[in-house]
Amino acid sequence: MEIESEKTQPPVSPLRYNSPGELFASMPKVRDFTRHRPREDEGYIGYLNRLKASTTPEEVLTFTAFAAMPKMAIWWGYECLRLMPEYLSDSDRELLKLVADWTGYPDAENRYRAMKVALWAPKLSPVVFLALGVGWSGGQIAPNDPASPPVWRTPRAINSAVLSCLAQADLNSRTRYLAQFIKMTDTLFRIF
Numbered sequence: 001m002e003i004e005s006e007k008t009q010p011p012v013s014p015l016r017y018n019s020p021g022e023l024f025a026s027m028p029k030v031r032d033f034t035r036h037r038p039r040e041d042e043g044y045i046g047y048l049n050r051l052k053a054s055t056t057p058e059e060v061l062t063f064t065a066f067a068a069m070p071k072m073a074i075w076w077g078y079e080c081l082r083l084m085p086e087y088l089s090d091s092d093r094e095l096l097k098l099v100a101d102w103t104g105y106p107d108a109e110n111r112y113r114a115m116k117v118a119l120w121a122p123k124l125s126p127v128v129f130l131a132l133g134v135g136w137s138g139g140q141i142a143p144n145d146p147a148s149p150p151v152w153r154t155p156r157a158i159n160s161a162v163l164s165c166l167a168q169a170d171l172n173s174r175t176r177y178l179a180q181f182i183k184m185t186d187t188l189f190r191i192f
Contacts, residue, residue, distance in 0.1 A: 014072040014188055020047040023067055029152035030066040033159060034059050044189050052182060058163060061178075064185045065159040066152070070137040075103045076188055077130050077158040080165065080181045087168045092127040099127070102134050111135060112143060126165035133157035 017023045020038035024030055031037075036054055038047045044067070051060045061080075065073050078099050081088065088096065095117050102110040115135025121128045135141065136149040136157060162181065169177055 014069055015044070015067050016069055017067070020044060020063070020067070027066060027152055027155075029150075029156070030063070033062045033066075033156070048185065048189060057178065057182065058166070060182050060185055061162050061166075062159045064188065065162065066155040068188060070133075070154045071103060071106055072188065073155060073158050074099065074130065074133055074137065076184060077133065077161050078103060079184055080162045081126055081130060083180055084165055084169065084177060087165060088127060089123075089125070091121070092125050095121070095127045095131050099131055099134055106137075108139055108143075111137065111139070115142075126161045126168075129157045129161035129164065133161065 017026060020042060021040065024038060035056060036051055036059055042050075048060055048063070051057060051063060064076060067073075068076060078096065081096060085093075095114070098110070098114040098117060102114050111134055114131040118128045118131035118135060121131075133154045136153040139148065141147055141149060166174060166177055166181065
């Protein structure tokens with residue numbers, strides 16, 4: 001007798017939609033943060049390559065924050081921020097650990113813990129934005145608040161986290177970090 005839980009499960013996509021066009025149609029808020037629109041029937045890799053070659057390659061980062069499923073996007077944002085430890089304070093490192101805890105164990109308790117620390121942070125840093133993204137990633141905003149945030153709130157927070165961290169670097173380093181962030185994006189989209 002075969003047990004249902006022992007059946008091979010199909011892989012889960014790290015992306016919200018099957019194409020960039022579907023994302024733009026279903027989550028129009030992404031248009032507020034990008035200049036370049038996907039072409040009809042353009043796939044993810046083609047669209048990303050076009051963004052990389054544009055005058056605003058940072059849009060690859062913005063698009064990734066919106067296109068990836070919340071947990072995957074937060075993990076990606078976490079990895080981007082970890083590449084820039086010299087720009088993180090001790091309190092940022094502690095909060096980043098809470099973000100990592102949530103990516104490993106994405107339960108409500110870890111989500112609330114990260115959100116609470118972010119809300120009471122004395123300074124709005126890139127890591128605080130990322131932790132707010134964790135808090136808005138799904139479910140109730142707080143244990144006693146049944147409201148759910150809009151779906152664009154987490155991607156917007158992740159985008160703010162990654163771009164604001166990148167903006168802290170001097171111009172020479174910024175180019176190198178941008179290339180590293182985009183390389184991680186390539187890996188994420190090639191999983192799909």
